Amino acid sequence: MVFALGVAGTFALWRTIQRWQDAELEANAVAVASLLAQVIEAQIDDHDLDALRRWADLSERDPDSSASWRSNAELFLANYPSFGAILRVDDRGRPSDAAGETEARDALRGLVPETSAHSPDVSVGPIRLADGRVAFGVPIPVRTATKEPHVIFALLEPAVALRRLLEHGAAGYSVRVLCQSEELFRAVPGGFEPRPDQFWKNAEVALRMSPPWTVAVHPTAMLVGGAHQGPGIVALIAGLMISALVALLVHVSRVARARGLSLVRVDADLRESIGETEREETEVRELRGTFETRVTQRTATLQETIGDLETFNYSVAHDLRSPMGAVINFAGILEHDYGASLDANAREYLGRISASAQGAVALMNGLLAFSNSGREELHMRQVDMRDLVEGVRDDLAAEKPDAASAVQIGALPRAYADSSMMRRVFTNLISNALKFSREAPAQVEVGGYAQANELIYYVRDQGVGFDMRYAHKLFGVFERLHSRGEFEGHGVGLAIVSRLVRRHGGRIWAQSVLGKGATFFFSLPTRGSRDVRGDGTTQV
Amino acid sequence: MARPKFDVLMVEDDSNDLLVAMRAFRRHGLEENVKVVHDGAEAHDYLLGQDTAQNGERRLVPRVIFLDLKMPKVDGLRLLEQLRSHPRTRAVPVVVVTSSDREVDVREAYRLGANSFVVKQFDLEKPGEYLVDIARYWLDLNRAAS
Numbered sequence: 302m303v304f305a306l307g308v309a310g311t312f313a314l315w316r317t318i319q320r321w322q323d324a325e326l327e328a329n330a331v332a333v334a335s336l337l338a339q340v341i342e343a344q345i346d347d348h349d350l351d352a353l354r355r356w357a358d359l360s361e362r363d364p365d366s367s368a369s370w371r372s373n374a375e376l377f378l379a380n381y382p383s384f385g386a387i388l389r390v391d392d393r394g395r396p397s398d399a400a401g402e403t404e405a406r407d408a409l410r411g412l413v414p415e416t417s418a419h420s421p422d423v424s425v426g427p428i429r430l431a432d433g434r435v436a437f438g439v440p441i442p443v444r445t446a447t448k449e450p451h452v453i454f455a456l457l458e459p460a461v462a463l464r465r466l467l468e469h470g471a472a473g474y475s476v477r478v479l480c481q482s483e484e485l486f487r488a489v490p491g492g493f494e495p496r497p498d499q500f501w502k503n504a505e506v507a508l509r510m511s512p513p514w515t516v517a518v519h520p521t522a523m524l525v526g527g528a529h530q531g532p533g534i535v536a537l538i539a540g541l542m543i544s545a546l547v548a549l550l551v552h553v554s555r556v557a558r559a560r561g562l563s564l565v566r567v568d569a570d571l572r573e574s575i576g577e578t579e580r581e582e583t584e585v586r587e588l589r590g591t592f593e594t595r596v597t598q599r600t601a602t603l604q605e606t607i608g609d610l611e612t613f614n615y616s617v618a619h620d621l622r623s624p625m626g627a628v629i630n631f632a633g634i635l636e637h638d639y640g641a642s643l644d645a646n647a648r649e650y651l652g653r654i655s656a657s658a659q660g661a662v663a664l665m666n667g668l669l670a671f672s673n674s675g676r677e678e679l680h681m682r683q684v685d686m687r688d689l690v691e692g693v694r695d696d697l698a699a700e701k702p703d704a705a706s707a708v709q710i711g712a713l714p715r716a717y718a719d720s721s722m723m724r725r726v727f728t729n730l731i732s733n734a735l736k737f738s739r740e741a742p743a744q745v746e747v748g749g750y751a752q753a754n755e756l757i758y759y760v761r762d763q764g765v766g767f768d769m770r771y772a773h774k775l776f777g778v779f780e781r782l783h784s785r786g787e788f789e790g791h792g793v794g795l796a797i798v799s800r801l802v803r804r805h806g807g808r809i810w811a812q813s814v815l816g817k818g819a820t821f822f823f824s825l826p827t828r829g830s831r832d833v834r835g836d837g838t839t840q841v
Numbered sequence: 842m843a844r845p846k847f848d849v850l851m852v853e854d855d856s857n858d859l860l861v862a863m864r865a866f867r868r869h870g871l872e873e874n875v876k877v878v879h880d881g882a883e884a885h886d887y888l889l890g891q892d893t894a895q896n897g898e899r900r901l902v903p904r905v906i907f908l909d910l911k912m913p914k915v916d917g918l919r920l921l922e923q924l925r926s927h928p929r930t931r932a933v934p935v936v937v938v939t940s941s942d943r944e945v946d947v948r949e950a951y952r953l954g955a956n957s958f959v960v961k962q963f964d965l966e967k968p969g970e971y972l973v974d975i976a977r978y979w980l981d982l983n984r985a986a987s
Contacts, residue, residue, distance in 0.1 A: 627858070631857070633967075636965075673942070
């Protein structure tokens, strides 16, 4: 009768739980969970187990008793449909009818937390207690004054109860432990896979493995139908109780989850564990906060430094340009107004002064242009690239009449870009191509095509080319792959092109065979695949 | 054609640039038509200062103003703003002549009412003569509001 009282007690509690308002449920969940755990412990106490077994042996010989248990079980299930739902679901046993199975699964599905709504299993995870023991628990969302709602594990004692059951040989129901839907342990009627000692060893391992973990407790439908050995009845009772507890905690979890609150603590061990976890989490959060603050600060400092360097670069170029310009002007005046009274040597020196100053000013102009290319705002719009390149060719032809016939313009897809910057990009690439084409007539081909999420444009020449070993130096500021004596220039043009392309979220690269021409490619993201920022970086 | 005095008011603080500019104007016989002030404050005082017996000549409004941007005291853009808000100088063409080629300066100058924006030129062959060309355009070709 001990177990009968246990069952009655469990069901009385369950009925009470059913009646609870949510607020009461939150307040009482701790006490009830703890009480239920004690009831289960008591039910499967060794002494009681023997008594149960003896009683079962007797009742088996008494068909009336068996029928009575069966009718009682059915009565319970009829009165407590959610229990029925849990009990009827079985992945191995046969449910009483197909419709019932669906109904049962649906009912159970309603009980489980949203996160595992696709499965009737209850998600739990192994946790280590303060004394080093490992236990499984049901996740309960909690909220404290200092933290966002989060999840802790609250089901402890049932794990102990479960172990007892498993150690005594599970019957009439199955327990499956899964990690990422792979079954690691399974307790089935008449046996356990792997052995119980292995189970707890594995639980230790499980603790170190990544979630999600799932424990599925499935009392079989056959149990409900009766006609079982004594231990099966014990298992039925224990299964009911475990189911009750799981159902309770799932329900609490669901309610709490819906309301985003409630703190469930089962015992001092767990409280301590939670305390430690909370402390650790707080520490981790503080560390993360500190880290993030530091990253933010460093980034700000770095951006400030980059800004300072840009400003410095600009001011140096700008401020030196005026005095250098004055040198040019006065050298010019000197030559113009007093040239006649200078001898050949003096005129030679004056010429050198002028040439150097002019070189310096050209260099500074390049630097200013480079600096500006990073400062200007992007004005994005649809650009007819063919139109734009034809314009560039015509402009170049005004200075170099050969350009008109040398530049062949192929298909060029429209782009979403800053047209003024694109004009500079093509002007630079095409005039480079003409510059490095020594043999007349020059042949320069401009084309483009779409590819995946980007548009690719290229400028190809048949000129002197470059050694691919130095390709990485092409787009640096003041990098030159040819001496100034061979080709004029200051090594800023491609750096500007590269920066303008990158500001569009694109890439630039080049291919060449020395002496056989070069092809410069750049890409622009298609409109849907970009997030262009004004600071030279791009988020995709 | 005899020109009235002070056709061009040149607001420039850089003595090198002034020397080169005045040489160019002199070579083209325009020296007399150019009045020089050395910063924004002086320009403001000259153009918009109080009328007194001593500064009666200041009532003469130039036909074009060459305005440097980077100057001590009152800078070029601030002066431009003042000129455009005063009825006496509201319609006078202002040519910004500066060493800055920053887009932000260009945009701001036009926003505040500049009529032209020129980056200072350094020329070995004909130093400063671009200013003569600009002056000729505004004095001979441009038709200003009366």
